[in-house]
Amino acid sequence: MAFTQHGRNALRQITKESSDRVLHHPLLFSCQGVKYRRLEVILTTKVDKLGKVGETVKVAPGYFHNHLMPKLLAVLNIEKFAHLIREQRR
Numbered sequence: 001m002a003f004t005q006h007g008r009n010a011l012r013q014i015t016k017e018s019s020d021r022v023l024h025h026p027l028l029f030s031c032q033g034v035k036y037r038r039l040e041v042i043l044t045t046k047v048d049k050l051g052k053v054g055e056t057v058k059v060a061p062g063y064f065h066n067h068l069m070p071k072l073l074a075v076l077n078i079e080k081f082a083h084l085i086r087e088q089r090r
Contacts, residue, residue: 039064040077042085047073054085 038058043051047068051057056077059068068074075081 037061041068041074042077042081043074044085045073054089 039061040056040058041064043053043055043057046052050059057074059074064074064076075085
């Protein structure tokens with residue numbers, strides 16, 4: 001609880017300052033764009049409205065973790081998995 005209260009006070013103090021400092025403050029700058037982050041995944045099976053097998057698509061993190069990954073419909077687009085998918089195609 002103490003950490004939460006400290007964070008709230010820091011944000012209140014930052015927002016009271018001039019608008020120039022608010023835009024360039026590291027705490028607020030690091031939080032921008034977190035809500036709209038997308039993951040690049042490689043599809044292992046055909047998924048309606050997403051794409052065909054082997055395509056790289058961007059999806060929301062929740063959609064990947066809750067739907068695609070448990071059903072093994074897609075894997076993250078990292079070199080290790082991309083190499084395995086390429087080898088499977090041959």
